[in-house]
Amino acid sequence: MSTGRSASSPVSLVIPPSPFLADERVFPFIGVLKVASVLEAAGVPVDILDCSGYANYQDLLLEYLDQHRDMDWFGITATTPQLPNAVELLHTIREQRPQARVTVGGPHATLTTAAWKMDQEKGLRGRGSIAYDQLTSLFDCVVAGDGEEAVFRALGVNQPQLIDADDLHSDLFLKRGSLEDFPYPARQLIDLASYHYTIDGHPATSLIGQLGCPFKCGFCGGRDAASFRFIRTRRPEHIAQEIRHLHSVYGYTGYMFYDDELNVTPRGLEDLCGALIALQDELGTEMRFRGFVKAELFTERQAAAMYKAGFRVLLSGVESGSDRILAAMEKRTTAEINSRCLRLARDAGMEFKALMSIGHPGESRRTVVESVEWVLREQPNEVDWTVITQYPGSPYFDHSVRVSGQRGTWVYETMAGELLYSREVDYTREAEFYKGVSGSYVSYVWTPDLSADTLVWERDEAERVTRAALGMPPIQSIAAEQFEHSMGQGLLPARVLRSTRETMAVSH
Ligand code: SF4
Structure with missing residues (x-):
């Protein structure tokens, strides 16, 4: 037209x-x-x-x-x-x-x-x-x-x-x-000062250094989308230039990298850290950074480089304490690999934030307990719990099939026969599936062992127990x-x- x-x-x-x-x-x-x-x-x-x-x-x-x-x-x-x-x-x-x-x-x-x-x-x-x-x-x-x-x-x-x-x-x-x-994102066209975040007391904002992650975690959106899967990098110096620009225009000294995973390319993370160190030396300013890493690719050298560059907190998608569930979601990790990642971060002087999720194929009371036990045993500095949401473009969504005789019900099955059921969601109307605050979650997935309501209850309990054990306050909502x-x-x-x-x- x-x-x-x-x-x-x-x-x-x-x-x-x-x-x-x-x-x-x-x-x-x-x-x-x-x-x-x-x-x-x-x-x-x-x-x-x-x-x-x-x-x-x-x-x-x-x-x-x-x-x-x-x-x-x-x-x-x-x-x-x-x-x-x-x-x-x-x-x-x-x-x-x-x-x-x-x-x-x-x-x-x-x-x-x-x-x-x-x-x-x-x-x-x-x-x-x-x-x-x-x-x-x-x-x-x-x-x-x-x-x-x-x-x-x-x-x-x-x-x-x-x-x-x-x-x-x-x-x-x-x-x-x-x-x-391409030019830097037009941050001047929003009121960046009204977005509040700090890292270690440093006023902070976010940026994206590289695009794409080639892995296939079942819950992760974009596994079948080229723009989400195909890794496209920028030279570390170019990323540092963007940070220099943000520092000179807005004065930020803290930066959250919103890359899917910072360490998916060989040496990419270490080279980035080198550029960040050079930038701080040149500006005579100390900065702080945060970002996500893929646990099985994390090395002692990466950890040392990150600490030297100014990373003090590492985020990693631990997801589960159960090896069976980690295999079901095709995370390519185990509980021990995640523990090792946490230890490497700690030994280098960084804190560790574990991102946990409940509601994977085959999830049961036993596997949720394993996840809670992993957190209580390893004592990450922070923990975040979510119930799995099936987004279009994720393997759980894209590869689910209709359950015959049950209108609006779909099921995803792993190679090992683990099942994850889900209710059809009208994405144009329903957004209640992720509220971020305990007591307001809704689950549209369930497994043969755990109903949707039970998954929500398990999430709330896991959050309550582990946050208390780690000395974390309850999550507060900021009113719109x-x-x-x-x-x-x-x-x-x-x-x-x-x-x-x-x-x-x-x-x-
Ligand atoms: S969860 Fe992380 S590692 Fe897995 S596919 Fe998504 S971005 Fe990649």
Whole structure:
């Protein structure tokens, strides 16, 4: 369909709220900021409406639409749990501005498209197809995969229903070695100061050094999506340059690496640490870092390099204390490998945060106890417990089959015959599966031994027992804010809306 837009027509990128998070303004969504930066570099005027942390986000959008009557192109980014809010935003745009084109991009669009493509290959109509059809029936255009090049196709005339950049052979897929050709994420288009995080007392923000993880953990989204699996790195010096930029513009001395796993390439982590050390020497500033590592690839040399560079806390997806469950999820680790990883971190002087999960194929009371015992025995400094959620694009989701005679029930079976059942979820409506706060979890999965409700109870208990044993306080939720119409005297505040239009007007 022709949009009739010119290359200089403004676009609006919308970040929906994430009410499932305990605190919505901790780390910003980097992907949408990368898209904004390439648009800005190309001279396309960009507004970013950041609804993070606002319960009455629809009021923000209505106010925005009222103030920007020329805006007729919207791009909404969404993770799977953000989708219900993204759909609400879409409906409001449709009501208020029926002629506007609305594109959806981000992780949910990418993962759902990958799941649909897998169904196509198998010649069946599975869950991926259902989720994909829902998405394409709602939005004018779906962008799957890297948005940096794809967004220009989405802006063009004859906007297609699907722009598939999540394909190794697509010219829209960012090739290895090309990440450095793009500008840094446009963090100036959000109110970064309103995102609060500290590492060891250092004011901190997040960045992504490299993309992709080639492993196949059953619960992890994107195992069948090229843009999630294919490793694409930047030179360590380029990553250090981005940190130098963030330090000089914002003054941050703490950085959370949101790479899937920092040590998936040989020597990559050690080289990164070398660049971080050189940067701090050059600036005469001490910095602190955090990041995730894959336990079986973790070495003494990596641990020593990380400590020297300023890492003081290591995060690792331990997931379970049961070797049987670790095998069922294809984690390629064992309880002993995870213990060894923790010891290496400790011996190097770092703390260890264990990320645990319950609700894998074959999970039973016994295996949950093994997980709790692992935590109590190894005493990580911090622990986090979640109930498994089946996201489109994860093996648990993509490879589940319908249970005959039980409407809306699916089952995933491992090679060893371990089972994980799940209820069909309408991702456009339900986001209650991850709340982050004890007492508010909902499970849509269950095993032959543990019902969905029991899994939630086991999670809450595991969290209560282990956090108490480790001396950790209960998780608190930060209440979402209400947008007050008076706060900007009729204009949306900079905490919510930022635009390149002002800077472009000044520079032209
Ligand atoms: S959980 Fe970590 S190691 Fe496993 S596939 Fe996902 S990113 Fe890779």
